[in-house]
Structures are given as C-alpha cells and as structure tokens.
Amino acid sequence: MTETEYDYDALGLVAGLEIHQQLDTATKLFCQCPTELREPEEATRTFTRYLHPTRSELGELDAAAVEESKVDREFEYLGYDSTCLVEEDDEPPHELDEEALETTLEIAQLLEMRPVDQAQVMRKIVVDGSNTTGFQRSSLIATDGEIETSDGAVGIEDLLLEEESAQRVAETESGVRYSLDRLGIPLVEIGTSPDIRSPEQALEAAERIGMLLRSTGKVKRGLGTIRQDVNVSIEEGARVEIKGVQSLDDIDDIVRNEVARQVELVAIRDELGEQEATVGEPEDVTDVFVDTDSGVIQGALNSGGSVMAVPLYGFDGQVGREIAPDRRLGTEFSDHAKRHGAGGIFHTDELPAYGVTDEEVADLREAVGADPEDAVAIVADETPVAEAAIEAVVERAETALEGVPEETRGANDDGTTRYLRPLPGAARMYPETDVPPVEPDPSEVPEPELLTEKVERYQDEYDLGAGLAEQVAYGTYMPLFEECVADGIDPTLAASTLESTLTELRRDDVPVANLTDRHLNGVLRMVEDGDLPNEGVGDLLAALADDPDRTPAEAADEAGLGGADEDAVRETVVEVVERNESQVQAEGMQAFSGLMGECMGALRGKADGDLVSELLREEIQNRA
Template sequence: MVDYKKIGLKIGIEIHQRLATKTKLFCNCSTEISDEEKSIFEFSRKLRPTASETGEVDNAAMQEFLKEKEFIYYSYPNCCSIETDSKFPNELNKEALLISLQLAKMLRMRVPDSLQIMRKIVIDGSNTTGYQRTSLVGKGDKNSYIETNFGKVHIQDLNLEEESATKIKEKENRIYYRLDRLGIPLIELSCHPDIWHPEQAKEFASKIGLLLRSLNVKRGIGTIRQDVNISVKKGSRIEIKGFQELKKLDKLIKNEVKRQLDLILVKEKLKNKSINLTEIEVTKLFKSSKCKILKGKEKILCLKLKGLSGLFKNSCGEIILGKEIANYAKIFGIGGIIHSDEDLKKYNFDLKEIYSLKKEIGAKERDLFLLITGENCGNAMNLIKKRILHLNKGIPEETRFAEDVLTRYARELPGAARMYPETDLPKIDLNEYLDKIELPETLEEKSAKFLKLGLSKDLAKQISKSKELKLFEEFLKYKVEPKLIADLILNKKRALERKGIKIEKKDLEFVLKNLEKEKIVKKAIEEVLINKNIKGFEKIPRIKLKKITVNYAKKYGEKAMGEIMKKYGKRVDSEEVIKLLNQ
C-alpha cells in the first residue's frame, strides 16, 4: 500500500468543459456537430512556431515542428472562413462569457476588470492558426475551493477558450482533422496542487463536473475532459493530457505514481554510473537482412550504451523501461526500437548480423545497444539520447498522452513562451457584465426542489444528474404527476430505446398531452409510445366503467377486480375501479 503523504504526491487538475452556446466563440457558426462524414471541402497546411512577446520560442512547439507533419483539414456546414484562418475573428461570444462569469461567481473567484484575449501557441495541427485563443476570466483566492473528504482543493484559474479541431486519423507524416468542433466555446478550470490522494482527485473532478452541469454546458462523450498534473518527491511535474473517464481517474494516477517511483529507483541504480553513448549508422549491415523491420531501409542508426546491459529490463510502471524509451521514438512516426535487452530471435536476425553489429560498434558483453530506423529516425534518436542521459538525473518534466489508464510521452512541457496577446481583438470591460450575472440553481438545489414535487430521493437525484434534466423541467408544464414524467423520461423511454424502438420528444409530448386530458391511463404509456397513437388504449369513461364494475361484481364477486384488470387493465385506473367496486 502506497503512503501518498510520505511520497509527497501532488496533483493538480485542469477540467475542460464544452459550452452549449448557440454559436462558436469567435464566429456565428452553430456549435452542433453532425454525424456527416462527407466534407464540403478539404485543404492542407504546415505549421511552424513563432516567438512570443519575450522573443523566445516555446520548446514544446519547436518539438512539434520537428515532427515535420502535414495537416489535412475537412470543412463542414458549421464551419466558415474563420475556422480556415482566412478571415479576422468576430468579437467574443457574449453568451459564453456570461456562462464563464457565472462559474467564476459560483466558485467565489476574483474577476479582472478587463478581459485580454491571448494567443497560446499550438502547432500540433489542432488549430489551423497555429495558436488557440484563450482569456483569463477568474482568479481563485483563499475563498475559492471545493471541500473534499481529504481536505480543501483551492481553485487557481478560470479561462474561456476555443475548442480544438477533432483528430480523425494519422497516416505516415499526415494528420487529418475535422473542423466542425473547432471554435466551440470551452471553459478551462484549474486547481492548485492541493490534491494528495488519487481518490481525492476523483472526488474533486466529480464535484466540479456536477457544478458545471448547473450551467449551460454540453453533455456526452468528449464534452468534458481532464488534464492531470502529477509529481512526487524527488520527481518532476508530469502533465497528462485529455483524460475522459472519470471512473478510472484514480487508476490513471496510481499507475503514473508507480511509473515515477520506478524511474526514481532507476536513478538510484545509476547514481554512481556515468552514461556513455555512442551513435553509429549501421545501414550497410542490414541490406540483405531477414529482419523485416530493417531490411532495405534507407537509414538505420545504432546507439551503444556502455556497461548498461539489463537497464531496459527495469520496471517502469506497468511496462518495462525499454518500451518506455521506445515511446519517445513514436512521436516521430516510428513504430519503436529494437534493443539487446529483449529476445532478438523474434526479429529473425542471422547470428552473423548480430556478431557483425557488435564488432562494428565495439559492443562488449555488458554493453546495451538499440537500433532505430525510419524517415525521421535522426530526430527520434536525438530525443532518445536526451531521455537516456536524463535517467541518472531523475524524471524530466514532460507532457504525456493518456491511453486508457496508462500514459506515453507526447512532448516537452510547454512554458510561458507559448503565450502572447491577440492583436485582432480588443480588450473587454468586464465590469458592465458583473451586474448581469444570475447564479443558476445547483443540482443539489434542483434535487431538493424535485423532492417537494413528490419525487423520491433517488429519482430526484437521478433526474438532476441526467442529461435529460432540461427536458424534464420543460415537461413540468403538463398537469401530470412530476414523478410520472421523470419515470417516463428515465425509465420507459430508455427501456424502449434499448429494444431498438426510437422515441422522439414529440412522442413523449403526445403521451403527456393525453395523460393531461385523461384520455389514457398510466398503464397504457408504453403501448402508446410504441404505437404512436391511442387507438385501442383510450381510457374508459367513468359512466361506462361504473356499469362494467356492477356487472362484474354480480358475476365474479370478490374476483371482480382481477377480472376487470385482466380485460381492461390498460384502459382503466385501478384506484378508480376499487372505488367503484366498494360503492
């Protein structure tokens, strides 16, 4: 069992939530994303880093540039010339601004007098401009926090920014993106590194997620995600990008903690050892190789690690160090590496090839070597050497991608050099907006209100957290029991959809109108939803029902109730039948 206090675990979380505004942040295009596969047109672009206002170039941006990627963009109906970066942006979406200011007020954050839109350099292709527009809306203070079972977690910053394009696929040196998501308003909320336990991180993210649902935000897969910053004693800050599965957040953190602790152990093992590297091109040795990975390749590089045989067998979280190092090559489009700490027989090498290789590089029994090939193997080798040389120093600060509950290297950690002011848009005076902010009901307040309407505690909580909440609140206009409306939306609708029966809003309204007019009874709801009409399920009028109860009482006596329900069950109200039988 890991003692998280003892190892000095520190966690900070950035939560990104897409807003449900009508239009995008800097244009009038719709924020609705269709399932349309066919694009209107496509174009390609290459991006390069620029210097910030300090004159520096961000290291992370430069590393992306060295990948030499070409970006292919697909445009859709909800895209315009602003997404293609061929027109100046419109003024910032005021609806999105008010939503972000609502959140700032809910979290007791300080709001600046004016809003300065900034450009954040991003050249991974996720924005056609080479930067993302972002603006600081709120700063946290001692009163801005979320209470958890492990202690307070203080809020740091609240930013309003534009959503990135959707990555479709990556093929060779090309990355393909959809532009329909680009520019949708996005809230970025960060906390201080007050979190010291994986379960606390999960609790904090969950509570923020529920708070965000009180606002006009989008729901569904991909509309909310977390970036997680993690460090331990003797380690460094690691940023994990784009994690979406809240239920697995604690597992992701535990795995990353294990990875960092294992790397600290590697550092201790190398404490009194120098790392001597020798790089040699060995292409000629494998021209006729039986190894499919190397045969006929234009360039093959070898790296010798003097006296470090067995190094790559060390654990590195849930994988071995050799695979961890190989992941650094993958960012340049290279599948991996071959190294002498693994079973070389699986690559179908000839024994003479290995002998010739060792002779060429001067490798001895205690030496470790690795091979790499590919179009960009030179840049990949430089990064691998840099990472290996850092092994006896500890854990380098870096950004990593989340892959389920594991991570892999993405790029260097961005610095302050990636930001500079937006020159195409003016500052916005926020004082005129502060008086317009009305705080929405929280989900807890809504749940309490629904309890008073007659819903059970579980049903009130369930509908409050449901993405059908707005629909439920809209349907309260019908003079039908609220708990019946909640059951209709949460249970009956879902049950039929699981059977493949499509239920639309108009179908639900049809049922509610007929219930309100007392044309059908509760037991007929499912059949009316399926058939889309009430024919055969009309409620029997009271006069006619009275005659039926009299006749059945004479004929069946005490069994009258059962017989009536058997024949007319979906057309009569059982309580009404009981009353008539007891007269």
C-alpha cells in the first residue's frame, strides 16, 4: 500500500485525544500503598478471579463488557509485601488521595479549566481483568478548558482523576496474569473536544498537553507512564477509538493510517454494493481437509477439532485487499476470530498456500456453493472455538457491507491498529458508594510555572546556555535539579551532571537506572562541599550504579575518589614533570597539554582540574 496524503478537509476528518498520565504521588489513589513498580519475581503471593459484567442503575449491560465476558478467562494476580486489602478488593477503598487531587487541580489551571463544585467517584465497568474489582474508579474534576495550536484552539472537555489499571504480565493457559504494583496509581485523563482536523495538529496538541503536564513536576516519567488514545473519524466513516499509543511521536502516523483504513473500507463497501455482495451461513467443511498437508489444519483435526467455513458472496479480491500498511480486510476478520481463541483465519484470496492445495480450494468452493466472484473464509481449531470464531468473522463481514464499524482498536508499534472490542456506552458508568464526594478547592493551589518559562528563567537566573536550560527543564530530572539548586548546589554543576554526565554513562552501559535522587544529590553535595573534585563525579556515579546499596561517601572511600589536598596534588605534578624533564626543557609550555592528561590520570579523579592546571603551569614555568 503506497502512502497517500489526503485532503483531510474534504474527507471531513475529525479527531480528538484522550491523554492518560500517571501522577508522581507518594501513595495510591484509594489506599496508602506506595506507587513504585516491582518486578514480578518479587511477588509474595497470587490469587485468581473470574469477572463478569454487571448492569447499570437502569438495568442495562454495556456492549463492550458483554463481548469481553464472552471470552472465558481466569485472571491471576501477583501480590507483594506492599499489597493491601484494597488492591485485592477485600476491603472498601479509602478516601480520595489529597496529593493527587491537588496535582489534578494544578493541571486544571494550566488547561484553563473550571473545577466542578463536587467530585463524585464513579465506577466504570472493566472486565478484562485489569482491575480486581471488575471496574475502574474515576472522578470528574474539571471541565471546559482550551489549549492553543498553530491551526487554532483545541477545547479540553474534561479532566478526570482515576486509578491506574493492573499491569499485564503474561498470557497463561487459562487466562491472563496481572501484577498489582501498578493498580491504583493516581492517573489523570484529559479529553479534548473533536476539534482536531489533521494528523499534524493531533501531534501538536498532544505535545502541548504533555508539556503542561510535565510543568507541574508531579507526573511520573518513563515508558508506560503516559498513554494517548486517539478518536478518529471521516465523514463517510465512523468514530474509532484507538487505545494505548505509547509514543507521542506515533500520533500523527496513527491518525494518518486510520484515515487511510477508513477510506479503503468505504471503497470496499461501495464495490461490494456494486457486486450485490452478501454473507452466507457458516458450514462445517472438515471433510474437505481430511487428507490435507496444511500443518495448521491437520493439527486442529488431529486434536479432534473442525474446519468451519463461511461463503462471502461477491467478496472475491476484497478480503485480501490492503487497507493499511501490511493489513488487509482479512486481517480484520482474523482479529475478530482471535478474540474467541482461534489462531487466525485462511481465505481464498490468499489460497492455495500454507499447505492448502488448488484441489482443496476447488473442493472448498464447491462445498459451500461459492463461485469465482465469491470468497470463502475458514477457521480450523477445536470445534467450540472454530464455531465461535467463524460467527465472529460473519459479523465482521456483514459490517464490511455497511462500511466502517464503530469500535475500539489497539495501537501497534508500526503505527497501524488492531480490533479490540466495540465502543463502550453510557451503561458502563455508575456511582461509587464506598467513597464520599469531595468539593475541590482550587483557591490555595499554586499555578505551576510552564516549562517554556523555566527555560527562560534557567538562562537568566542560573546563567545556563539555551540548550542546557531546555534539556533540564524538559528532562526527567527537572524536579531534582530544582531541589539541588535550592540546597545551594551550583546550577551549572547540577545541570551538566544530570543531563550530560548521566547520558554519557548510559551510553557506556552503566546501569544509571539504579541511581536514586539520594545518590545524585549526595554526589553533587560532595562536590559542593569540596569532598569530591568535578572530575570524579562520573566515576563515583558509575560505582554507585554498580552497587546502589552504598552511600556516596562510602563508594568514594572504596574507590579512592576523595579529594586530594593541594600538597598531594603538587607532589603528583612534580613527579610527572620530573619524569618528563627533557620534554619540558625542549618544549616549555607547549608540553602542558600532554602532561596535563598524565597528571589527571595519575590523580584518578581525586583533584579538581583547575587546581591541577594551575600547579602544572607553575611547575613548567619554574623549570623552563
């Protein structure tokens, strides 16, 4: 499929964003458990649950929850020494975390939003196992905001404070395994109005919101701490919600590819209409493949399974038609079949292949009454799985006759998407009776300084260069930088260490992730107090990263990185100059550069470079 740049105005593109950002609070939203992530190997216990949808207050069942419940799965949860009864759903939730609420109100100010008079916690039905309760707790905090982009204003409809879901660890034979370390971390959800009209504007809006969030200095950073959902539709298509865009840089590609997918699905609809296409009834065609050489089909039959088929009248050539990069209409059918446990589907637009012969394709067509202008899709698996999967293919093929189905899709790493479930409806929300409402008070919440304003202040107040100031302001360590400077540490030292030195160590495969704020602050404090020369910072941080249980002072002593006094430095300089006496006599001060490197190597980071330089110049002048 060649990349096409569409006239998005002519297509009637409408898009909106939902940004989900974890807050960096001390405790979780409805309990006092810490918000640090754990390794699955640290789990101290496990338990299992089966989840089922519940009816709303009006007695309605949410369509997305109903479809999710059709897949019979056992959910296993990993608990830790820090896991409490609230997380296990064996105790009612506590009151809404005050720190999380205050941070959310700061974000509301930056988005120019109006806080609600009373925040009521709601339950949102989720039965995919990502919450032990079968629902997610969520509360509307503010409405009616706005951000600016180069293509005009984008409204911010709502700002919600929610609990993060459990982390999916692995698929198991009976279902899914989740880790409870992430469950309950405070999370804000920011929903824009459908004001976005191009992929580029979608990216710009997401970048603007991301900058505002980081300006608080109170959001978590790193992979998985922020997720973007994108809602996309074109005039002849339908609203599609794309979940889980991990990288900000992928948003414009996601929108671009979804537009292309909807354009192709509309074209397929029109061509199927011209062919007067219809979808037939599923049939058991196991007899056609009794002697097949197809490994997939034979494996299913050897296990006592079946081959189910559905004739797709007038679909020839359309099932194999590409609708997005490396994805076809048949891939959509396969996504639906996989939801019921099947490995995928075969269809006649791609057969003969995979061990299926021309003769078997002809027999298949004859068995279901398919002519050359028709297509046939088949599923081979255990009989109940094959029957459920082929019914899902039938439903998706019927929607192909109508065009673009409204649905929730998942983002793939390559900028394409896959089917997840139907769009949720209002029936998935109902009040949480265990948590009392709160009345947000924004009057005492300070308005955070924007990152763009921080860059200017760092240049003016701390005399940082423009590039370094921007790196610090937008970087992960911005809150630590401000803490260090407030503690009297030289701003240039702090900035260069946190942005340049750590980057160099990371490139050298030093496990920088092991370094805590305590390590970094402690090392910088040693330099500021004269206990460690600047030149020893990298070596000391590397030593701490390899053994993070030590304090900076302990690591410095063990590595011999403590600052040498002036007499010791002078003694080393004299030794180096005396070893190179003939070079000094011949070259004079021109020998300085080479001897400086030798002196620093001999001192192994124990002395400040300025002091070494001063004493070396003095010694060379005396001897020359």
